[in-house]
Amino acid sequence: MDPKTYKFDTLSLHAGYMPSKNAGSRQVPIYQTTSYMFDDVDHAAALFNLERGGHIYSRISNPTVQVLEERVAALEGGTAALATASGMSAIFLTIMTLCNAGDHVVVSSQLYGGTVNLFRLTLPKFGIKATFVKPRDTEGFKKAIQENTKCIFGELVGNPGNELMNLPEISNIAHKAGIPVIIDSTYQTPYLFKPLEHGADFVVHSLTKWMAGHGSSMAGILVEGGKFDFLKTDKFPTMTEPYEGYHGLSFAEEFGPVAFTMKARAEGMRDMGPCLSPQNAWNVLQGIETLSVRMEKHCSNALKMVEYLSNHESVAWVSHASLKDNPDYELAKKLLPKGTGSMIAFGIKGGKEAGAAFIDNVKLASHLANVGDTRTLVIHPASATHSQMDEATLKLANMSHDMIRLSVGIEDIEDIINDFEDGFRAAKKPRLVSNK
């Protein structure tokens, strides 16, 4: 006897939406509206006071965005989700909901450059400080926890160096200290990895990347796991104590496994307002419908590229956890059995100058500041996505100046390889190329 609940591929297409509640429309409608009619004064008051569910204003919630939220919650195995205008706003909203001035967070040192700067420069302006720990240094995460630490934050596979965090062990450390773990799972998508099944308490995504795939729309999301019990610790008074903003509501007491999302929406979207547009939510939904088939192709192409790069005379090193000599190989086999993802970092012989020549001479691969597009993308992080980081932070992130970040697309693999051959040929003659 097994439950007849829908499986991943079915949920990718159907979760969060019922045509019968939407005039029979098979496709999710785009509710392009700012606001929603109340039945009467009593109904309006009840909605504003969280006495009943429903929509008030599209900054707080929107029916099209709601479909996306439920779909991602279903795919991640979460109790609730809250979509945002971008992945960065999802991270900011999560930290601002969890922390107060005077709090501290422990953060992996290998993160998207924007996230590093958020923790390094922006959050300290609000009195929230961070300690950075190298992703493989599990014991380092433990040592970095202080009395006022409120969470551990990281990316399972760090950007751009591809080093893995041992999430199950790091989660145990966090939970023993009474704090939650937040994982940015943009690189994996729930197709490859569900952080909530491996100890994480909250997941954030930039949906702009693999989840959408098409590279047309910005979007982010926060997903709650529902297992972190704020009432079992006195570390989070904003979750457990009466909140003046809703007539003395204790979010943890009233909403239990969805308390964090409820607070992030009721307080964060109300006061900060990084809402997702219904059009972009719809665009992302179109991408999620084909998530499984795209991820399969991304991963199979990535494995072929790893093999090609590893054997190429112009390549100094390749970082991808599928390689047997990679320090994360065994952990990746355990945590990422469906594939280690389509992000590859490699070093080009000839350093920064050769790297620049390579990037300027590939034609199929797009040189841009994004990852997870269906198209193959390349960038030189030290001069672009991570360029605002100082030398010390670059070193902590294990980033070298010869590093090229490759996001493998789903084009024909032969075409990608042929394109790279052109790039490598040019990289051997950087001076000649630059004279062109």
Added chain:
Amino acid sequence: MKFKVNNKEVFASTGGRPFDKKKPLIIFIHGSGLSHITWVLQTRYFAFHGYSILAIDLPGHGYSEGPALESIEEQGKWISDVIDSVEMKEASLVGHSQGCLIVLECASQFPEKVKSIGLMGGAGAIPMNPELLDLAEKGDSKAVDLMMDWAHGPAGHFGGHPVPGLHHMNLGGSIVVNGSVKNALGVDFRACDNYKNGFEAAKKIKCPAINILGDRDRMCPVKAGKKLAENIENSEVEIIENCGHMILLEEAGKSLEILKKFIRKNHPV
């Protein structure tokens, strides 16, 4: 709020307002393995509209001290003890699923304490599937998955939670898993399976009753709910379309409207 019943600590949500003995009391009683969280879309409304609310965690559930009580009869008596413990004379009782059986027992054993009763997804008997019962008693989380599958109607399986962003089945499952599959859900399922006094208890109830049923309920189907209603003298039936067993969440708005009308009439402020 936390208070003592029979010298054991009990947790109850008061719906976001302080408990006030001067206001009429409504006690909300959750279903098997669940907790007060399931009632949030009913309790806050009543709390902010003149009632004192206790959405209780049964012993051994949520934040209430254990162990779980092993029979529906004991649980019915325990609700009467809750009323005494908060120094009130009477209450309206609202139950969901197993909570309905508890309501039947309490209202039949202590008619002087029960002003009106609301039954959501109720039946006079809730026999358990032997395999499901066995899984729950062994603490196997598969029992939770099966329960969530059977308990939810189309909205639960596809989506469309009344509160934007919430996921029906994952939320429901997390309430049970965060508690105890073996010591709460397993004990509850056994108590339901053992309970044979539902219809006799129903016949003794004289206070106003409302039965709110979901037409897609696979755990306590409409037929079973109607049969129970026929055994309660002063009973109404409301059927919600396209709704499974988790009426209080799947159709939170509709069930609240029905309950509002019923309680305002039979237990006015």
